[in-house]
Amino acid sequence: MTIITPADSLKQTAPRTPFQDALRRLRRHRSAQVGFVILGFLVFVAIFAPVLAPYDPIKVLTDVTVRSKPCIHFFGCPADQPQHYFGIDGNKRDLLSRIIYGSRLSLQIGVATVTFAILLGTILGATAGFLGGWLDNIIMRIMDVLLAFPSLILSIAIVAVLGSGLINALLAIAFVAIPVYARIVRASVLQVKEQDFVTAARALGSSQLGILMTHVMPNALTPLIVQATLGIASAILDAAALSFLGLGAPPPTPEWGLMLGAERNSLFNAPHLVFLPGLAIILTVLSFNLIGDGLRDALDPRLSNVQK
């Protein structure tokens, strides 16, 4: 038999760190749970797309009719016909395979644009906050002006300059998102800059960059993570919108917005070609929105007391 000394019991009930606290709240958050399940499914589909997709997403099939309805044996489709769970698109391609491959692109689009925007936003925001003075003024006024545009309209104008195409559309979307992150980082810098522990770090000889990395960024992390998750959602929506207008990914890329846009005129005779890619977009965007809400509630309990 072991004897539990007071010291041991103290060790056992060691207080949770704030991070563990946040993680606990996140795990218990209902909408975050749903969001993670959907996102997990999407990531799974994206990773195993070559295995899951029954056909090549770009290859034109020969033995099918254009825009034919979904053919599933279980629901009474003749057994001698090949199964196409989501039907055939306007170019005789298997829609299911295209949607499966589309998940790769959408997730990449979301993560890539937001990463780019965060990097540039952090650099700009940190520069503005740390150096202050006229540089701060110039940078932040430019950010204000960029925020004065409706974001999609500014992206469209930028694509007009760069020319249409997936990469250009992504650059435009990322560029338009920069001001939000610059503001967050700058606010955190200003909050921390004058505090004693930063002065102490400076007295100990830390460089500006060192202070930024060890003292400022951890403070900015919470709002950045929340904003980034919600930002991924809107980046995916905007990219789909640009592709829908024909300004983003070129055919035959399996991009959901493009697939929807290409088939919008056959809405009345082949509605599945419009509905299904749209549902895929909704599911993806929804998962990030739900996780974003959960993260906000978990990481910043002050904000969440009302929303429960």
Place this chain on the structure above:
Amino acid sequence: MTQFIARRLLLFLPVLFGITFVTFALARLLPGEPCFATLGEKATLAQCAAFNEREGLNDPIMVQFGRYLNDIAHGNFGTSLKDSRPVTEIILERLPMTLEVTLGAMLFSTIFGILLGILSATRRNSAVDVVTMMGANVGVSMPVFWLGLTLAYFFALTLKGTPFWIPPSGRLSSGMSLLSLNEFYQLSEMTGLRAAIVTFASNTVTFNALITGRWDVLRDALWHLILPCVAVGTIPLSIIARMTRSSLLEVLGLEYVRTARAKGLTGRQVIFKHAFRNAIIPIITVVGLSFGSLMSGAVLTETVFALPGVGTQLVGAILSRDYAVVQAFTVIIAFIFVFANLLVDLSYAFLDPRIRLQ
């Protein structure tokens, strides 16, 4: 109060200046020489030099920017390469449609968003609340154009033959048309701003039908506006409903609301006379911010419903590299967005005396 308004207006000017600067700078970043874009690839160097001289492209960049500002101030947005006519003409023709959709969608989203928000705040955790909040989550995740297409499918095809059928595309039914206000009132030739205003009003079909008393046309136009407005308004509706809910919940927990209840006021009086007035500032802010997504949404949805607005023209202009049109629409939409937010700022002062005195 005057001081408050004056200060807001002063803050407004630099933003307008910045917007024009950004669009001007974007135009300078266009790849290729402007002269080849205008005169065609076969233009000789001498022709190009003459073109640059004529268009003032050899002047210092700041002089060019100054000229651009001056042009905008006089309502001159250049010439469309594709249609070879003044861009201002195109704007007066196209903008009314987009604004009709935007304002209609705003009305829809604000009214229903606030109602749903109040409903879910007062019946917290009830079925209404849960469904509304789940709906709001899905609502913000929906692509506008997808919702537009889905609505078109449901109301134009599924409900075909029922009284609920709604036309899926176009601005007016075929055979419907309106006289321009010039013709209707037999106005004399006008120039400048007055002519522009009259043309703009003529092209705003609902407004035109209203003041010329063409009720059949008005009905038809509104009927065609339903689906686009619902599609465009759904995302802002979700955001407004959420904000109304959380803002109202915050206020409902305060002591003065409990006092109001203790005084024996009815639930409705407490909500509308006491709580809602204090909850309204964040709601108005969200409505103002949604204006941007409403305009973007209108631009996107026009292509779905084949409406002759800014969006359809804008996409065509980008694909044919008609940058004057893109630039003009960008500036105008951004101006309208900033102006809407200015109105929101000013409305704070009317709604909350504390802000006025700051």
